[in-house]
Amino acid sequence: MKSYKILRLLLNIIFIGFIFLAAANNNDKNIPLGFIFLYNILLFSPAWINNFCLLPSLRRNKSIKWYSVTIIVLITVALFILGQYLRYLYQRFDTSELIDFTPIAATSSAIEGLEKYQYYFDTLPGIIIVMGLMIIGYAIQQFLLKIKKERQIQNQQTIAELNLLKSQISPHFLFNVLNSLYSLSLKKAEETPDVILKLSDILRYSLYESQEKEIPITDEIHMLKTYMDIEQLRVPENTNITFEYQINNSVNIAPMLLLPLIENAFKHGVDSSIDASFISAALICDHKLLTFTCKNSFKESLSKDYGGIGVNNVKKRLELLYPMKHSLEIIKSENVFDVNLEIKF
Numbered sequence: 001m002k003s004y005k006i007l008r009l010l011l012n013i014i015f016i017g018f019i020f021l022a023a024a025n026n027n028d029k030n031i032p033l034g035f036i037f038l039y040n041i042l043l044f045s046p047a048w049i050n051n052f053c054l055l056p057s058l059r060r061n062k063s064i065k066w067y068s069v070t071i072i073v074l075i076t077v078a079l080f081i082l083g084q085y086l087r088y089l090y091q092r093f094d095t096s097e098l099i100d101f102t103p104i105a106a107t108s109s110a111i112e113g114l115e116k117y118q119y120y121f122d123t124l125p126g127i128i129i130v131m132g133l134m135i136i137g138y139a140i141q142q143f144l145l146k147i148k149k150e151r152q153i154q155n156q157q158t159i160a161e162l163n164l165l166k167s168q169i170s171p172h173f174l175f176n177v178l179n180s181l182y183s184l185s186l187k188k189a190e191e192t193p194d195v196i197l198k199l200s201d202i203l204r205y206s207l208y209e210s211q212e213k214e215i216p217i218t219d220e221i222h223m224l225k226t227y228m229d230i231e232q233l234r235v236p237e238n239t240n241i242t243f244e245y246q247i248n249n250s251v252n253i254a255p256m257l258l259l260p261l262i263e264n265a266f267k268h269g270v271d272s273s274i275d276a277s278f279i280s281a282a283l284i285c286d287h288k289l290l291t292f293t294c295k296n297s298f299k300e301s302l303s304k305d306y307g308g309i310g311v312n313n314v315k316k317r318l319e320l321l322y323p324m325k326h327s328l329e330i331i332k333s334e335n336v337f338d339v340n341l342e343i344k345f
Contacts, residue, residue: 008052008141012134016044022103029100031093039101042085043126046078047134055138078127083120090119098122104129177202177227183234191233198226206256214252217285221245224262224281235270236277245283251345253290254321258283260310261294261339268337269296290343298337318343 023036050071058067090096096118099105106125110118177199184192205223209215224243232241265279281294311330318326318341325344330337 012044012048012051016040019044019103023101026099026103029093029095031100035089035093036101039082039085039089042078042082043102043104043123044130046074046127047131049074050131051134051138055135059142075127075131079120079124082123082127083117086123087119098126102126174202174206177230180230180234189233195230195233198230201226209255212255215255216249217247217251217253217290218249220253220255220258221247221283223256223259227259227262228266231266231270235266238276239270240276240278240280242279243281243283245285247283247285248287251285251287251290253285253343254317257314257317257321258292258341260314261292261341263310265294265296265337265339268298288345290341290345292339292341294339296337298332298335 019040020037023040024033027033027036054067054070054074058064086098086101089101093100097105098107104126106129107122108125110116110121114121181192181195181199184195202223205219209219209223228241228243232239235241262279262281265281269279270277277297279294279296282292284291315328318328322343327340327342329340331340332338
């Protein structure tokens with residue numbers, strides 16, 4: 001707000017500077033510039049008082065009656081001071097042309113019987129014009145400032161929501177991995193130390209990489225492969241699992257965005273009661289488009305609630321991170337779930 005007020009002050013100084021230069025360039029009678037400068041300062045003073053004091057007070061107090069009385073008093077006082085000064089200028093420089101002192105030279109004719117007070121009628125239109133223009137400028141400034149504040153609030157809400165979604169994804173993911181580790185420990189499998197090492201890698205990723213707004217696509221792929229390696233140790237032997245990818249190494253994406261989709265495939269697509277279980281994932285990514293597909297087998301009786309926390313979080317994060325730039329389709333057909341995700345960069 002402090003920088004905003006400084007900017008407003010600078011813009012007003014620039015505005016009066018243009019007016020003063022225009023008046024100086026039109027100074028054919030060699031009137032001293034100090035007199036011209038003072039007239040234009042007095043002309044702008046009511047508008048400045050209105051913009052910097054009265055209008056902000058009106059926005060705070062919402063008292064239209066108080067504002068109306070104050071603005072009438074302000075215009076009356078300004079009209080008297082500026083009119084008297086203009087009368088002095090007319091007499092001193094033997095002229096009755098307002099254009100000699102300001103480019104804002106709109107005038108009005110004196111009411112019959114008040115012709116000797118014409119200098120007040122010369123002054124009034126300029127005061128009203130300048131005040132009107134600056135009120136419009138103030139309204140535009142406040143409108144733009146309101147939009148900026150709303151965007152800041154929206155951004156803060158988006159960040160908070162994304163952080164909440166991340167905090168929901170990580171425990172859900174680790175819960176599944178720990179289940180796999182528990183199954184191996186019961187069997188006293190030789191692979192247990194290797195799984196623990198990979199779990200530590202996943203923890204590091206979950207604690208550090210996932211806090212970044214974007215990470216290299218290679219890091220996400222590494223985590224997908226690590227998770228699939230762990231899960232493959234507990235799946236039935238007849239399960240066929242494949243993951244192929246073609247990527248541009250310079251591409252960055254949001255962390256832990258693809259992982260819940262793979263999680264879901266293992267959750268619903270791998271079971272001893274399913275003949276020839278399979279999971280087939282593919283990723284193609286360049287600097288313009290990411291395409292991720294994941295197909296898996298499923299059994300109707302086991303997959304009534306396909307999706308859950310992971311997939312729902314992916315949908316919400318996509319809406320926040322890539323609005324109008326993504327599509328996510330989940331298609332069920334003939335005991336196969338087909339997930340298709342596209343993200344445009």
